[in-house]
Amino acid sequence: MYNKSLxxxxxxxxxxxxxxxxxxxxxxxxxxxxxxxxxxxxxxNEEVALSTAQQAxxxxxxxxxxxxxxxxxxxxxxxxxxxxxxxxxxxxxxxxVAPYTATAVNxxxxxxxxxxxxxxxxxxxxxxxxxxxFYGGVKNPWDLETVPGGSSGGSAAAVAxxxxxxxxxxxxxxxxRQPAAFCGITGIKPxxxxxxxxxxxxxxxxxxxxxxMAKSAEDAAIMLxxxxxxxxxxxxxxxxxxxxxxxxxxxxxxxxxxxxxxxxFTEELDVDIREKVEAAVDALKSAGAIIKxxxxxxxxxxxxxxxxxxxxxxxxxxxxFDGVRFGHRCESPKDLEDLYKRSRGEGFGNEVKRxxxxxxxxxxxxxxxxxxxxxxxxxxxxxxxxxxxFKEVDVIASATAPSVAFTSGxxxxxxxxxxxxxxxxxxxxxxxxxxxxxxxxxxxxxxxxMQLIGNYFEESRxxxxxHQYQQLTDWHxxxxxxxxxEA
Amino acid sequence: xxxxxxxGLEIHAQLATKSKIFSSASTAYGAEPNTxxxxxxxxxxxxxxxxxxxxxxxxxxxxxxxxxxIAPFSVFARKNYFYPDLPKGYQxxxxxxxxxxxxxxxxxxxxDTKTIGVTRAHLEEDAGKxxxxxYHGMTGIDLNRAGTPLLEIVSEPDMRSAAEAxxxxxxxxxxxxxxxxxxxxxxxxxxxxxxxxxxxPVGQDEFGTRAEIKNLNSFRxxxxxxxxxxxxxxxxxxxxxxxxxxxxxxxxxxxETRSMRSKxxxxxxxxxxxxxxxxxxxxxxxxxxxxxxxxxxxAAKKQRFKQQYGLNGYDSxxxxxxxxxxxxxxxxxxxxxxxxxxxxxxxxxxxxxALNQHNIEIVSSPVSAERLGGLVKRIADQTISGKxxxxxxxxxxxxxxSADELIEREGLKQISDTGELEKMIDQLxxxxxxxxxxxxxxxxxxxxxxxxxxxxxxxxxxxxQELNKLLQSKLKG
Numbered sequence: 024m025y026n027k028s029l030x031x032x033x034x035x036x037x038x039x040x041x042x043x044x045x046x047x048x049x050x051x052x053x054x055x056x057x058x059x060x061x062x063x064x065x066x067x068n069e070e071v072a073l074s075t076a077q078q079a080x081x082x083x084x085x086x087x088x089x090x091x092x093x094x095x096x097x098x099x100x101x102x103x104x105x106x107x108x109x110x111x112x113x114x115x116x117x118x119x120v121a122p123y124t125a126t127a128v129n130x131x132x133x134x135x136x137x138x139x140x141x142x143x144x145x146x147x148x149x150x151x152x153x154x155x156x157f158y159g160g161v162k163n164p165w166d167l168e169t170v171p172g173g174s175s176g177g178s179a180a181a182v183a184x185x186x187x188x189x190x191x192x193x194x195x196x197x198x199x200r201q202p203a204a205f206c207g208i209t210g211i212k213p214x215x216x217x218x219x220x221x222x223x224x225x226x227x228x229x230x231x232x233x234x235x236m237a238k239s240a241e242d243a244a245i246m247l248x249x250x251x252x253x254x255x256x257x258x259x260x261x262x263x264x265x266x267x268x269x270x271x272x273x274x275x276x277x278x279x280x281x282x283x284x285x286x287x288f289t290e291e292l293d294v295d296i297r298e299k300v301e302a303a304v305d306a307l308k309s310a311g312a313i314i315k316x317x318x319x320x321x322x323x324x325x326x327x328x329x330x331x332x333x334x335x336x337x338x339x340x341x342x343x344f345d346g347v348r349f350g351h352r353c354e355s356p357k358d359l360e361d362l363y364k365r366s367r368g369e370g371f372g373n374e375v376k377r378x379x380x381x382x383x384x385x386x387x388x389x390x391x392x393x394x395x396x397x398x399x400x401x402x403x404x405x406x407x408x409x410x411x412x413f414k415e416v417d418v419i420a421s422a423t424a425p426s427v428a429f430t431s432g433x434x435x436x437x438x439x440x441x442x443x444x445x446x447x448x449x450x451x452x453x454x455x456x457x458x459x460x461x462x463x464x465x466x467x468x469x470x471x472x473m474q475l476i477g478n479y480f481e482e483s484r485x486x487x488x489x490h491q492y493q494q495l496t497d498w499h500x501x502x503x504x505x506x507x508x509e510a
Numbered sequence: 511x512x513x514x515x516x517x518g519l520e521i522h523a524q525l526a527t528k529s530k531i532f533s534s535a536s537t538a539y540g541a542e543p544n545t546x547x548x549x550x551x552x553x554x555x556x557x558x559x560x561x562x563x564x565x566x567x568x569x570x571x572x573x574x575x576x577x578x579x580i581a582p583f584s585v586f587a588r589k590n591y592f593y594p595d596l597p598k599g600y601q602x603x604x605x606x607x608x609x610x611x612x613x614x615x616x617x618x619x620x621x622d623t624k625t626i627g628v629t630r631a632h633l634e635e636d637a638g639k640x641x642x643x644x645y646h647g648m649t650g651i652d653l654n655r656a657g658t659p660l661l662e663i664v665s666e667p668d669m670r671s672a673a674e675a676x677x678x679x680x681x682x683x684x685x686x687x688x689x690x691x692x693x694x695x696x697x698x699x700x701x702x703x704x705x706x707x708x709x710x711p712v713g714q715d716e717f718g719t720r721a722e723i724k725n726l727n728s729f730r731x732x733x734x735x736x737x738x739x740x741x742x743x744x745x746x747x748x749x750x751x752x753x754x755x756x757x758x759x760x761x762x763x764x765x766e767t768r769s770m771r772s773k774x775x776x777x778x779x780x781x782x783x784x785x786x787x788x789x790x791x792x793x794x795x796x797x798x799x800x801x802x803x804x805x806x807x808x809a810a811k812k813q814r815f816k817q818q819y820g821l822n823g824y825d826s827x828x829x830x831x832x833x834x835x836x837x838x839x840x841x842x843x844x845x846x847x848x849x850x851x852x853x854x855x856x857x858x859x860x861x862x863x864a865l866n867q868h869n870i871e872i873v874s875s876p877v878s879a880e881r882l883g884g885l886v887k888r889i890a891d892q893t894i895s896g897k898x899x900x901x902x903x904x905x906x907x908x909x910x911x912s913a914d915e916l917i918e919r920e921g922l923k924q925i926s927d928t929g930e931l932e933k934m935i936d937q938l939x940x941x942x943x944x945x946x947x948x949x950x951x952x953x954x955x956x957x958x959x960x961x962x963x964x965x966x967x968x969x970x971x972x973x974x975q976e977l978n979k980l981l982q983s984k985l986k987g
Contacts (some may be wrong), residue, residue, distance in 0.1 A: 349555075
């Protein structure tokens, strides 16, 4: 049951082989059984989930609903859910229950999905290992000694361990794709503006984008279709209809031009990983794709540019957590200054504080031009590189991350090395492009991900490439040892 | 030494939109604390701002009215600082790319016209209110005002006296109300003023160091605060010290300004473009639409009043200062069958006095323009005297009746029937032989006695001109 595709699960629901209530109970049982060691789910929604599932069963019985009706899923704890705590992985919001639901969550709810709970994440989505969570790190089901990646590490680990068929994620610099790669699942971040940011707690507003994490490109396509769409509550939301993603999955990739940026295939990339990615590219070639080397001349500037822009935006975005209206407030503050300092000092973890301070620094008088303004200029150059590249190719392929999942604690005290683990994914966010990660093999029994980057609004083509690749390979069907048993 | 004062002004005009600039919460004044603050206004995590188009239209309208450049693209920025009544920890404002660029406004002081430059006007959200009283040493926060749309209008340092500054503020105050973009209510804080003041020796080109006086909310305070500040700065310089660049607060009770914070303590606001909002694009279609929607502006209206109604400069000025009063006046003239001068006297005189006394705005006058016009018509055709008219106006104030109905009901119609008046005069003269004798002996003032008696008898309804004429001839014998 746990390895069934969405289409298969939906068919089982339709044929009454299983009810949504049973399916929800089944995955809730898997969470109870397996998540003790993984720590991927931090808030359970069991009671509400079962009543939602009951409703779904009624809809199914009446022959209504769609592919997602009655399908259980998990949401990253960055999406506000009315009535259910939204912590964003932070002590600051340990007590926060939003009086509204994020648009993306709402859309999935309307599509009939059943939310089982909320997944662990790096605090305020700042991290690449899930180790910055107030609720403790998440373990990678492929190797419990290693991290699942981040910041959507809880969602990635949960889907990898088959604790739910689907999970939402958000991606500011690679936070869907890198954990998807580390955990051997499929994750897609659409074009900036496709998924509403309303109710999604902001880290870096101009980079944040919600997306889908699933076992396969096909499942991710179904989920993304449901969660995306114009939202008047988000001014950066794009009013452009999404293609029929499922319908697009049948297209042949014969003649598809795949670009390999030479800047992404250097000695910084682990040789074993490079081999796996090249093999995956060969598979695309065998299906008729044309492979071209391309150049993204300014892409090496993406990490420094990102670590100016993202902290700058986060420094302002996180100012609202001041202990005055909601969230953590320190005990008996002696004055206003004390209230601010201690509430924020106690409520935020180190990585968040580091980024808030970096952000305040790069925006401050006398430094703005040298940092923030310069970074925005670099950002435009990077975007232009991609625009130029997409005149020559249809998709761009690379490794998702320069290494496989690293050991817990390994990079915890070395932020720069941690930041560099996003080296292949960050440019995409700066440009606002859609990109995904698909599993393409194993190195040392740890999953390797191939990143596919598409042109603006070409999620359909991108998902089709991922899907066609998954028709040729079965890496995406592999289940980590131990988790293939029933709960 | 002779000193010259240099003044520049920043005015915050609250835009008269129904909802806030980035949320759908109401902007109505005076609600219970925190009942008009939605999730967006509270800055709850995950919420996002959506720009109120009406605020943009109002800003454009203002820009066009002062002949300013309207930016095809303007940008909202975040102004970062911590304060309990600033929910997000930043104010969303416009910084280096404001919606309205350089424009100008003419003012008149002592009969001279002067052009004041308006540097820029930009859109921003207001903060909430911190309430320091009634909370036993703690501070209450009311976020009803948070997110209220403001247009901050920044002038060039073109004013050289408190009188010029006040003339400029009044001019703007009139203009924004004309445009219908601000209710101009200064008590409720809909129209607030920050004044930048410096002094320099006459003839010197460079400006002196300025002090900014914050949050002045009446014309009188603006004038007094400037006067006080100029005096203070001259004292400082003449005593050999230097004026410090700082923000000062005007204390109306003590009539003095005092320091709030100096430049060194000033915040670094770390402005940067707000990533939650797109640049504001102004299309030429919107510009055309706004241009077409501009009402007749005060200066043009004043000119027209002089020509069309034959009013003098002073009357035209008073009647056009408020658009509502100008509209009322024109309606009343219409209903009076064109008694322009008489209506002007009544609107500026009796009606304004009554409105002031009851503290009522002319838009909510209990006596409508139609009814006042009807009243004036009856003065003009001598149905009633001016004195009786005042009585009728009082009756109208507390009823819905027209002047004609009240004149009829109360029997206030003037007695112009000479036969009737003659009879009364004859009787009165017969009853007061002594007084008649005195008059005839040359004590002509005695006529007052007869007028008084007759007015008393007729309860003021005797036509005064008629009465006077008859008395003169009868008394003289």
